[in-house]
Amino acid sequence: MVPSGFVNQTELASEVERAVRMLGPEVVRVRHSVGADTSGEPSIFFRIVITDSAAGEETLADVTGHIATILFDELRPYENWGLTPYFSFRSQSEQAMRSDLAWS
């Protein structure tokens, strides 16, 4: 299956913004970038900062799974963009200690 070709970054950003509006208050910030994954496949990488309470171990799997599902279902990255989605999560405190620009 051939990927959908060059990605219109402006259009994608607009769609990501729309999808992010569907997320709950546990999400502090979502950043994304497009590139190749470690196997060279075109991919979209989400970096999601969540509240410290949402990052608690008891709820982490459900919270992050729910966030990923919403973004996945709203964006349809494979079907609409030919992109494999990847999700990374940090707590608000962790990002505050690191201040990595890619997550800011």
Place this chain on the structure above:
Amino acid sequence: MAYHDDLLQQALDLVHKSPIPNQADLRRSVSTAYYALFHLLVSETIANWSLETSRDALGRMFEHSVMRRVSGRISDSRIFPFAGEDPSVVQGLKTVAQAFTQLQDKRHIADYDNATFWTRTEALREVATAAKAFSTWRSVKNEKIAQDYLVSLLIRPRD
């Protein structure tokens, strides 16, 4: 416990090893979580081979890259629309396949990319993803589409 169960436990142990975990423990926990799921899927596939003495040899035939490509295709409804299938089973299978894709990429980063800093939340999330894939697999493993997925893990897709 089976090898893959031990690996998942090891991943959990590593990510919980210290209140302030070091990068070695976090990175190894992510890598171990991936291999736990990898070996679960291999084990589930070769269990269907009736000649027990040949199973280990069959298990060596799996290629990580093929498994990733197959798993990615499962999530693409253009390739696998799963028309007429139980939606809950389809979602369960996609959960496992997506976990495999995600974990393989993260494993590569954890093992080789020294520029990436891992937080506890990030590592814990990957281990939790593997754990969820294990439990989800148990609920769908006997369905036809799940068994078809296992077989396809051995077959290089022809695009």
